[in-house]
Amino acid sequence: QQQVKQSPQSLxxxxxxxxxxxCAYENTAFDYFPxxxxxxxxxxxxxxxxxxxxxxxxxGRFTISFNxxxxxxxxxxxxxxxxxxxxxxxAASMKGSARQLTFGSGTQLTVLP
Amino acid sequence: GAVVSQHPSRxxxxxxxxxxxxxxxxxxxxxxxFWYRQFPKKSLMLMATSNEGSKATxxxxxxxxxxxxxxxxxxxxxxxxTSAHPEDSSFYICSAxxxxxxxxxxxxxxxxxxxx
Numbered sequence: 618q619q620q621v622k623q624s625p626q627s628l629x630x631x632x633x634x635x636x637x638x639x640c641a642y643e644n645t646a647f648d649y650f651p652x653x654x655x656x657x658x659x660x661x662x663x664x665x666x667x668x669x670x671x672x673x674x675x676x677g678r679f680t681i682s683f684n685x686x687x688x689x690x691x692x693x694x695x696x697x698x699x700x701x702x703x704x705x706x707x708a709a710s711m712k713g714s715a716r717q718l719t720f721g722s723g724t725q726l727t728v729l730p
Numbered sequence: 731g732a733v734v735s736q737h738p739s740r741x742x743x744x745x746x747x748x749x750x751x752x753x754x755x756x757x758x759x760x761x762x763x764f765w766y767r768q769f770p771k772k773s774l775m776l777m778a779t780s781n782e783g784s785k786a787t788x789x790x791x792x793x794x795x796x797x798x799x800x801x802x803x804x805x806x807x808x809x810x811x812t813s814a815h816p817e818d819s820s821f822y823i824c825s826a827x828x829x830x831x832x833x834x835x836x837x838x839x840x841x842x843x844x845x846x
Contacts, residue, residue: 649833660736660823660837661774706773715762715781716833718825720773 621709623721630728636694638724640707643688647709649716652681652692655704655723664705665692697728732758734826736838743814744846751809751841753824759804760826764835765797768821780807814845 622641630636640650648669653661667674667681667690674681680693694701707721733756743749753763762781766774778794780786780801788794796818798810807826811818821842825835 651834653837658821658840658842660734660825660840663834663836666834710833715779715787716827716835717764717776717779718774718835722773723771725771 621707621719621721623707623724625724626722627725628727630697630726632697632699632728632730634697634728636697636701636726636728637691638705638707638726639689639691640709640721641687641689642709642719644709644711645688646711647719648712649710650681650683650690651708651710651718652679653706653708655706661706694726697726699728699730702726702728732756732826732828732834732836734824734836734838736824736841738841739839740842740844742844742846745815746813748810748812749814749843751811751822751824751843753807753809753826753838755805755826755836758826758828760807760828761804762827763801763807764825764827765799765807765809766823766825768823768840770821774823777809811843814843816845819843819845 651666652664654664655661665676665679678695683690705724708718710716735754737752765777777792778786778788786799801807823840825837
């Protein structure tokens with residue numbers, strides 16, 4: 618019930634295309650859903666985050682779509698660029714657990730020039 | 731955004747020695763810091779949660795006597811890998827939550843530990 622399932626494991630997109638990464642969760646106590654971007658040999662960097670009271674949040678080329686009833690959320694990267702090539706992790710946290718993050722398994726995104 | 735630093739970024743040590751990794755929140759106070767371990771091409775595995783001034787809470791399967799965590803101030807937490815062995819070689823990453831209970835965790839750049 619603590620798991621966050623992420624797909625796909627890897628994704629190859631042409632430059633200018635849309636990258637879509639999906640995550641699903643079971644525990645309805647989760648109330649905060651961030652996405653992190655990680656480059657090789659570096660720590661994860663927060664990209665964008667959403668709470669369940671909104672269905673979509675957009676920051677620049679990055680959009681989170683949230684479906685509370687389906688317990689799913691996704692990251693959309695518009696106009697994908699080679700510099701976006703990285704590993705992306707979805708995560709979830711809840712109150713009362715020191716806000717520990719439960720991470721998805723990660724998606725390795727490659728954007729071809 | 732908030733900045734978290736780690737030192738050293740890379741360390742190589744001999745088997746049996748101890749290694750200390752520092753995690754600092756540079757521009758905010760962190761009531762809670764977290765330590766993760768990451769294997770190649772894998773997700774982050776939470777090792778322990780530390781709160782300033784109190785003992786760390788370790789995840790199941792993490793040896794607290796081997797991975798000593800100290801969170802002495804609102805800006806500094808340390809992880810000491812005692813009597814390191816080759817199987818402890820990994821990428822260790824810390825994160826910090828901002829003081830005041832906000833939800834965001836900011837991650838450090840990570841420390842690559844290699845035990846020979």
